[in-house]
Amino acid sequence: MTRPPVDIDTPSDRGTVQTGLPKERAFRTHLLWNYLSFAVVGGCGFLIQFMIAAFMDAAALGVFNQVYACFVVMSQLAVAGVHHSVLKSVAEYPDESSEWTDAAVSGILLAGILGFLVAAAALSASSLAGAAMDSAEVGIALSWAAPGLLFLAINKVCMAVLNGRRMMIAFAAMQAIRPLLLLGFVATACFLKWPVALLGAAFTFSEVTLCVVLIAYVLWRLPTHSARNIKHWLRAHASFGFRGALSGLLMEVNVRVDVLILGLFVSDAKVGLYSFAAVFMEGLFNLLQVVRTNMNPILVRLVMEKRIGDLHNIVKRTHRRVYPATTALVLALLGVYPLIVNSLLRNAEFMKSWPILAILMFGVVIYSGFVPFDFLLLVGGKPGSHTLLMLVEVGTNVCLCFVFVRLWGIWGAAAAMSASAALGALYLNMIVNWRLRFPLLPALR
Incomplete structure (x- = not known):
């Protein structure tokens, strides 16, 4: 993801x-x-x-x-x-x-x-x-x-x-x-x-x-x-x-595929309910990207110098900080979301999007610890492997969205995005471990 x-x-x-x-x-x-x-x-x-x-x-x-x-x-x-x-x-x-x-x-x-x-x-x-x-x-x-x-x-x-x-x-x-x-x-x-x-x-x-x-x-x-x-x-x-155009296209498709597929199967109103919740997910991901932006120069140096021990320490330290912070932000957002809808929008229809937000945020929490490292293949000089990662992620996301949206509508799209996030963390670890000999998941070290 x-x-x-x-x-x-x-x-x-x-x-x-x-x-x-x-x-x-x-x-x-x-x-x-x-x-x-x-x-x-x-x-x-x-x-x-x-x-x-x-x-x-x-x-x-x-x-x-x-x-x-x-x-x-x-x-x-x-x-x-x-x-x-x-x-x-x-x-x-x-x-x-x-x-x-x-x-x-x-x-x-x-x-x-x-x-x-x-x-x-x-x-x-x-x-x-x-x-x-x-x-x-x-x-x-x-x-x-x-x-x-x-x-x-x-x-x-x-x-x-x-x-x-x-x-x-x-x-x-x-x-x-x-x-x-x-x-x-x-x-x-x-x-x-x-x-x-x-x-x-x-x-x-x-x-x-x-x-x-x-x-x-x-x-x-x-x-x-x-x-x-x-x-x-x-x-x-x-x-x-x-x-290099394919990589950029895949990135954008991966982010927008849920809305695009929903547009094929559900009404504009349901897409609106879903996308209102999804904008909070994207906002939280953008915050995590700030961490990645500051991390990339450090990762470039450590990968070039093959300082695997220091890389392990950075991953551990980042996970210890990012996961609790993201979880706290998600719980706070889920708590204030009804207040935002009822006080600012004054439209009870949008409260139907609260379960969608909860499902999406589950995926955000799972993947949050890996956002700072999801460009590791690029900074490690493996752009082809990064494109392969994107192909696998997009393929998974598209397939899950098609199946889940047909089964469960807008809730299926949210479930597909969360499942794709969890699988994306696994794909990232597998390909980084294969190409850079560096596992991100402690269990696979």
């Missing part, structure tokens, strides 16, 4: 030079800005869910989250890993080199081409998707969201340029703009009582607006470039990006 990585890099010396701050002060400043950005992203996500649930209804929330799931999955096809190639390329050259500027410009051009093709395909298929999910509103909302895929692909590459050049304050600020734009659009839609299907336009609006800001900023920061190597970089980005 690997969650998608948080796009926050630890600033390097290059970023320190650009800000003019002393090294330690620059590190703390960049880290603070990125944690603030993370807080904005998470806070806006919760507010969007609450607004739709409170001012519209469960069916509207179901439509929004089905479109969101489709949009996020298709975004991986739209950018096709090009942003990873751009990040790597622009970080490798000094400021005065024209190579990194050519790499950036060619990445933006390639993302625009791919984004246009995927956006056109998504627009053409929107009515079919609505029919498959037995919801005309989902189909219409997808048609409003589809053009945003073009701009999202460009935005991902521009963000990779900022990240690769360690412009981390700008990176954090831009990262916070998207959810604020989404929140503003949703708030307007709720206040003016727009049709539910127009919620899909929130994604296009936010990506277009962010694209204007990002392109202006990136072009302003780009030095003059010769454009002599554009063709070379187009080929390089396509080769590198396409080879």
Whole structure:
């Protein structure tokens, strides 16, 4: 049940030079800005869910989250890993080199081409998707969201340029703009009582607006470039990006598969009830990702130096801290959830999602101790093994969701996600033990 990585890099010396701050002060400043950005992203996500649930209804929330799931999955096809190639390329050259500027410009051009093709395909298929999910509103909302895929692909590459050049304050600020734009659009839609299907336009609006800001900023920061190597970089980005695109796609499918499969078999209202509970699960996972983000540099060093004893100690210490903390947070959330629903939403219908939350949180507790280590194969130099892990996890998740949803509806989706989390911990340990000779589970040492 690997969650998608948080796009926050630890600033390097290059970023320190650009800000003019002393090294330690620059590190703390960049880290603070990125944690603030993370807080904005998470806070806006919760507010969007609450607004739709409170001012519209469960069916509207179901439509929004089905479109969101489709949009996020298709975004991986739209950018096709090009942003990873751009990040790597622009970080490798000094400021005065024209190579990194050519790499950036060619990445933006390639993302625009791919984004246009995927956006056109998504627009053409929107009515079919609505029919498959037995919801005309989902189909219409997808048609409003589809053009945003073009701009999202460009935005991902521009963000990779900022990240690769360690412009981390700008990176954090831009990262916070998207959810604020989404929140503003949703708030307007709720206040003016727009049709539910127009919620899909929130994604296009936010990506277009962010694209204007990002392109202006990136072009302003780009030095003059010769454009002599554009063709070379187009080929390089396509080769590198396409080879790594599958992993990103699998990550997003693994996170969104429950909502996508529910959309095929249950009503929009039931999807809304489920997704309202699921947003709390995702929020808790995002908190655990902060631990992973800080752990990754340590793990890289320990794996490279083959310090297995120190790795064992870190796993033990992390488990001793993460499991009690996660359990306490889950119990507190389950206790206050009825108060949140009854006091803020004042809609008794959403209390039906409490058992769903409880089932989902069971899986969160099981997997929480492994979140800090679920990129261990990547940092250990085994990207192919990481992709294998993702394939096994996604395959398990899809199969369980199909079977359990058919049997038990929204409760089946929650059970499938929890079961997948438990199995994901087992898969992670087995493949890490096989490829790195390092078992994460004490019983298998």
